[in-house]
Amino acid sequence: MPTAPQNTDELYQALQENDRRPYGRTRTVTAEELVDAAEQFDEPRALVHALLELQEAYTYGSEPRKSPVVFARLLNLFDEQPDVFDDRLRHLLFWRFKWVGHALRQLPEVPLTGLRQWLTEMRDRYEKADLGLQPYYGQAYQLAAHLGEGATLAYELWASRTRTQLSDCEACEICERALYHLMEGDDERALSVWEPVLAGKESCQEEPARSVSYALLPLLRTGRTDRARELHLAGYRGCRRNPSMSQEVGRHLEFCALTGNEARGLELLAENRIMFDEVDSPLDQLGFLTGAEVLLQRVESLGHGELPAAGYAGRTWTVADLRAEVRRRADDLAARFDARNGTTAHADRRRARLDRAPLVETLELTLRARALDDVAPAAAVPATAPTSRTAAAVPDALPELIIRARALDEQGHPDAQACWARLRSLVAARDYTHPDDPAVGPLVRLRADLLAEEASRAGDKDEFTDAADLHEEAAALYDDAGEAGQAAVARACALLAVAEKAVADASAGNAGAGADAPAENATQGTDAPSENAGKDVDATDPKAAALTAAHASMVRLHEENPDLTPSQEARLLRLRATALGLRLQTSRSEEHATPVQAEIDKLLAFATEHDIAVQVSGALLLRTSTHALSGDLPAAVTEIDALLDRLKSEGPAWHLPRTLGLRGRLQLALHDAQAAQADLAEGLRLAAEWPADAVDTARLHGDLAEAVMHLGRPDEALRHLTRSAELELRQGSRTDAYCTYSNAAQLSLDLGRVEDCIALLDSLLAEPDVAAGEVDDRLVAQLRLTRARALHAGEDLKAATAEFVALAAESAGWDDDPGSHAMIAAETAVLLGESGEFDRAREAADQALAAHAHAPRYEHLSNSLRELARLQAQQQGPHGLDSARAFLTDAGRIADEARTAEFETHGRSLETALAYEHGRVAAYAGEYEEALIALDKALALLGDPNQDDDAGEWAECVRLAGAVEGLYLERPAPALIRLDAAIDLLTALGHTEEAEALTSLATRLRDE
Structure with missing residues (x-):
């Protein structure tokens, strides 16, 4: 709190502001400070309000030890000055007797006699105030249920009584009744009782999140798995990171453990790590820890006890270590409660949860389905898990392993990766001894091989600077080893990587293919040659110039090294052709098409003469891409059909998936989605035989998503997008993965799968590199923007507005992208308007207008301003008419600007929409003649x-x-x-x- 309130008006304003804060330490500390401030004023009612706010902060901030103390002060004030309490304050006071009863049950140090004395106090107070006793019997039942004895009679005494004004809300009472039937073993009846809450017809501060957490397992036991999945997503969002709902979080962890979603469970555990240290309620701690133990026990039983796990602050935990610590603490808590209660209820309930077997083998909970292997430390898991065939290709003997790795690498065989990975591990060992074998060569050559392979992997991930440096370092080691040919190839790779970096920098990150990959990325928009045809493109395009220079340097390098082996010479020719292919892809100029074909012809002739199958295939792939980039798609298809026939008969087989992928993209460019889907699906089927990154399975999934979208199968497209993204993550292409996941999130939102969208984005935003700010801030902002829109679609207006306000503040600093800020600020204004905060909405709209002046967003901003006008007139009627008209005036100015700029809208004209909105606004404000004139104008404009x-x-x-x-x-x-x-x-x-x-x-x- 910046400054203490100086009078009661400022105090009440501060109390209102604090009430808007989420529960937690900030709100609680502020409430404590406001009580201190209230005590300085000679105004008992102000102190009552401050104490009520503080008790609420303690109650929902999971600090049950402090809540009864504050209530005791309130009760004393009521006894001493009852006139201070008007009807509302009196109602709140008697309502919160139940809060105190709940708080005392959570504390094992409070003796059972103390609990019963409090119930007696409550009953006496209610009777003296002539209040109905149903709330008292409700508290008596909850105590019996807590103790595990006498619950049936207590339930009947409570449930059979008529509700009063002080009874718990309908949603909470429904939950208690359902829990009673659940305790009796009647899942069906419990779910039937719960339905109004689960369906969202009854709700309150903690509902339906509380009921959902309890209903998950009964839903599974009764076969309602889809409903359980749906409620898990929505219900978990309602309790995540909320210390007062730690028991609910524990039940979601348990649900993950019992549905084959152990990896998601660990993710949720990490997201709620604060609950290990910030939950001050022993009963809530017990519930959370037991749920966490169910999860950790399951993970350990599956053989993953050494996985890292998020636990108590101050040390690093494995699953096994954390499970042991959690078990010790939870057993102690259960024993303390049972000792206080004189029963074994809590130990028995804990044991029942821990002994429960999985209820579903696998239930896909989120769009980001991951197994425990996917969450293992990166250093412990190879980028590509070897298949049995790959494992067989890795010899045990070191000399044979080195020779095998080089031979496979020369062929471009995917199994080379596993051999290099094994060698990298062996060479890094302190006791490594290099074999004294002329066939293997010196250690310096092997180190050069490993650097070259590492450089190629960096290039595949578009890490061009690292790739260039590693290739140069490898070249120097090859020189030391007397391998001039290999050094020449490494330097040519470095040249290409440097040029690709220049292209990436000049085109904002749109890099081309890797050093040894065909230039096959662009197959859309190739129906006509570039407008640069006939011009000296290199003179005006720094990207083309960089690739031209790289090619020239490669040619000189080739000429300076006449003693290359056929394999090395073929690789240099391939790199030369790739450089020119990338130049054509960058410029789309006819001037650059002929040189590419000439280089491809040289490569093809040489590779055919020397029977180098991998380079023959590469040349034909490059030729196909060149036809596509030149706009001749039919010729590209003819070329690739011939290549496919060759690959099927002569190999190499591992080129089939990539080639089918390119053919699929060509068919998409020809608008034949059915043929594209067939090619891509077949490519994906064949890709299963090879390591995913070697055949670019991630791209096959991504392209297949596009194909099935064209075929009207968006749910199938969503599955392919998420699989593509997860493969990109596993391969280390994290930016590409986040972009793909962003597309998947938007598609899920478009499909109305709001909770899927939010869960996916929550998972991504919790990734360590995202949380640490290591990912591009604009990409993260896009993820957050989609999440905010999903929250809005899911009717969580408060959370959506908070996120939009934060994004609007951040985007205000995007001097290079004012258009995005204009759109974000405009959407923020609309959400503030929906919340009735029109002063703040006006400020956000003004920000949007200021940014729009630098980067016009006519339609988006006009839509937002008209919507703001409608909201203000609808909510405030005549009182809001002037402000609503001001929004419409701004929208009218934008319509004029758009007309002058000859801007074309996607739907009705901005003038027509504006006339219609004038009519609606006037109608809401009771200006009916004005409304009719505006609507007639709109009809005339519509025709x-x-x-x-x-x-x-x-x-x-x-x-x-x-x-x-x-x-x-x-x-x-x-x-x-x-x-x-x-x-x-x-x-x-x-x-x-x-x-x-x-x-x-x-x-x-x-x-x-």
Whole structure:
């Protein structure tokens, strides 16, 4: 709290501000400070309000030891000065007797006699105040359930009584009744009782999140797995990182453990790590720790006890170590409660949860399905897990292993990766002894080989600077080893990597293919040559110039090294062709097409003469790409069909998936999604035989997602996108992975899978490199923006608004991208308007307008301003009319600017939309004549619908005009003429559905 309130008005304002904060230490500390401030004023009522706020902060901040102390002060004030308590404050006081009962049950140090004495105090106070006793019996039942004895009788005494004004809310009482039936072993009845809460018809501060956490396992036991999945996603979001709902989090951890989602469980455990140290309620701690132990026990039983786990602060934990610590603490807590209660209820309940077997073998909970192997430390898991075939290709004997790695690498065989990985591990060992074998060569050559392989992997991940440096270092070691040919190849790779870095820098990160990869990335938008055809492109395009220079240097390098082996010479020719292929891909200039073909012809002739299959295939792939980049897609398909025939008969087999992937992209460019899907699916099937990164399985999944989207199968596309992204993550291409996941999140939101979208983005935003700020801030902002929109779609307006406000503040500093700030600020303004905070909405809208002046976003900003006007008029009526009109004035100015700029909207014109909104705003404010004039203007701008139009907007405008004229201006005759004419026109054009609302209004007018 910056400064203490100086008077009661400032105190009440500070209390209101604190009430908007989330529960936690900040809110609690501020509440404590406000009580101190209130004590300085001679105003008992102000102190009562401050104490009520403090008790609420303690209660929902999981500090049950302090809540009864604050309530005791309130009770003393009530006894001493009852007149201070008006009806509302008196109601709050007696309501919170239940809070104290709940707090005392959570503390094992409070003796059972103390609990019973408090119940007696509550009953006496209620009877003296002539209040119904149903709330007292509710507390008596909850104590019996806590003790594990006498619950049936206590339940009947409570449940059979009529509710009073002080009874718990409907949602909480529904939960207690359902829990009783659950305790009795009747899952079906419990779920039936719970349905109003689970369906969202009844809710409160803790509901439905509390009920959902308890209902998950009964839903599984009764076969409702889809419902359980849906509620897990929504329910977990309602309790995550909330110390007062740690028991609920524990039940979600348990649910993950019992559905084959142990990896997600560990992720959620990490997200809620604060609960190990910040939950001050022993009972809540017990519930959380038991749920965590169920998860940790399951992970350890699956053989992953050495995985890292998030636990108590101050040390690093493995699953096994944390499980032992959690078990010790939870056993102690259960024993303390049972000792206090004189029963074994808590130990018995704990044992029942820990002994429960998995209920479902595998239940895909989120779009980001991961196994425990995926969360192992990166250093302990190779980038590509070897298949049995790959494992067989890794010899045990060191000389044989080195020779095998080089031979496979020369062939471009994917199994070379496993050999190099094994060698890297052996060479790094302190006791490594290099074999004294002329066939193997000196250690310096092997170190050069390993550096070259590492450089190639860096290039595959677009880490071009690292790739260039590693290739140069490898070249120097090859020189030391007397391997001039290998040194030349390494230097050529470095040249290409440097050029690719220049291209990436010049095109904002849109890098081309890797050093030994065909330039096959661009197959769309190739129907016509570039407008640069016939010009000296290199003189104006730094990207083309960089690749031209790299090619020239490679040619010189080639000429300076005449004693290359056939394999080395083929690789140099391939690099030369790749450089020119990338130049064509960058420029799309006819001037650059012929040199590529000439280099490809040299490579193909040489590789064919020396029977180097991998380079023959590479040359033909490059030729295919060149046809595509030149705009001749049919020729590219013909070329690739011949290549596929060759690969099927002569190999190499591992080129088939990549080639089918390229053919699929060509078919997409030719708008044949069905053929593309067939090629890509076959490529994916064949890719399963090889390491995922060797055949680019991630890209196959991504391209297949595009194909099936064109075929109208978005759910299938979503699965392929998420698999593509997870493969990219495993391969270390994290930026690409986050971009793909961002697309998947947006698609899931478009499909209405709101909770899936939020869960996916929560998982990504919790990734260590994202949390540490190591990922591009604009990419992270896009993830957060999609999440904020999903929260809004999921009707979590408070959370969505908070995220939008934060994003608007951050994007205000994006001097290089004011357009994005304009859109974010505009959306923020709308959400603030939905919350009724129109002063803040006006400020956000002004920010959007200022940014729009630098980077126009006509339609987006106009839509937002019109929506703000509607919201303010709808919520405030005549009082908000002037401010609403101000928003419309801004929208009118934008419409004028758009017209001057000849901007074309996606739907109706901005002028038409503005006229319609003027009508709605005026109608909400009771200015009906003005509304009718505006609506008639909108209808004139829209014009009559025709048979092909979407007539919905026109019909709605007629309906609103008819309602204003007939109902509010009480002129039914002209309104009916308007409506009947519109109905006849819509019916004649076949728009019968649009006419229904007009017919209903006309019938109402005639009846009245």
